[in-house]
Amino acid sequence: MNRQAAIVGIGAFPFSKSSGTSEWRMGSLAALEALRDAGLTPRDVDGVFRSTMEATTESAMARGLGIPDVRAFGAVDYGGGGIVPMVSHAALAVESGMAEVVLTWRARVRKSGPRPWMQRGSGGSSDQQHYERVFGIARPVDSTAILARLWAERYNWKPEDLGRIAITIREHARRNPMAMMQRELTMEQYLGSRMIADPLRLFDCCLESDGAVALVLTTAERARDLRPDPAYVTAYAMATGPDSYNISQWYGEPLGRTQGWYAARELWRRTELRPADIDAIQWYDAFTPEVAISFEEYGFCGEGEVMEMLAAGEHAPYNTAGGCMSEAYLHGINLFSEAVRQVRGTSTDQVDGAEHVLVTSGNTTPNGAMILSGSPR
């Protein structure tokens, strides 16, 4: 396609433990901020995409904001795996000409609302949880722990190796005033934190947050007229891999490979860029092992080498605003606002001259990856 998409607006409703307001209102305020950031108004928007886990529909969002004509809309499933695919649908709508200006967002009342895994299963037996929940595998962390154990045993990961990831992300968060977690995290505190699902501790897990982030995409051509620093969509990919389930990564072959491996393969197939060209990474980080596994599966190091690489510090900076672990957990959409800030040069932990920034979504479900760049392709 000749048309290229770019992110021209980012907006947020402040991240907190209790917003005291609704997802619809938080999403709307974030959307208005993103549109102001882009120099646009709701009347300019003609495409709206959401997560299926978003309580507010595209039409509710449109009528609430006064968007008169929506020409492209849709919803993407899979929670934290679906955020890059959701933004990819927005980019597809722009690139195909279905829409000129697309709004997409994620708003959550998670910290003060119910946990989805606490609800009794109501589906039929085709619901994967019926064959896991009865045995006590009910939370995302339980399935992730089983995957983490596989990798830890195979490649001799030590508790400190995962701790280093949590601490690195926390240090980035401490430079970001928007991040929920501002306190220092020491290795002693990490190692002393309680187990949630062995081998994963409290500080291996992301936050539970209220808040919202909205993004506005348009064509590269229009983006240049709107602002001097658009974040151009250079490449994107979606993938499931074989025998795809949610979070439980052990039904398919080979054992231990995540659905992120397939997103990585698709991404690198769609661009001439290579891992060495990436200046900053915003990994989906609901749990620390996802970061380590992603470094390997996206080809930033050889098999079994990730912990050595991270210990040596020989890697592109990652999750530079604190990610899901320490900024906020909104299914990872805040990874996009930080990727845009890196490309603009306005991050609170700016990587000098960041040109190409990689963003991923949850690698243990159907998922995707996108590269945002400072120049059009």
Add this chain to the structure above:
Amino acid sequence: MSLFPVPAPDQIGEPFWAAVAERRLTVQRCPACREWTWQPKPVCPACGSPDLTWEAVSGRATVCSWTTPRPPVLPAFESLVPFVVLLVELDEGVRMVGQLVGDAGDLLRTDGTDVTFSIGTRVTLRWRDQDGQWLPSWAVDR
């Protein structure tokens, strides 16, 4: 009403739970290509045959991984923690999760550190009664 998340089977999974009620562990198998598949599916994902059948498995398996869920857990499991959930690969080649039990099918109340097993340990099917629901569970071979 029990808080335990008892399965509400639909047509695809009903034969599995019916067999479980008789303490038989069955897995879908394709009569055409002979592939086993787990979890339950409407047709054979290997060859497209519409006639998957449920066959008894040997009940012999190997540990692939495991975890120990800690609070906060579902209310039904609060009085059971800590216990070990194993990921096992059946000798038939499919992988499923199940709890670690003793030879009598009793749930081992352990965080796993005092039980001798690791990836590769052989385990055998045992049946555990949870509030009247039989659950296929796994005991370490001696």
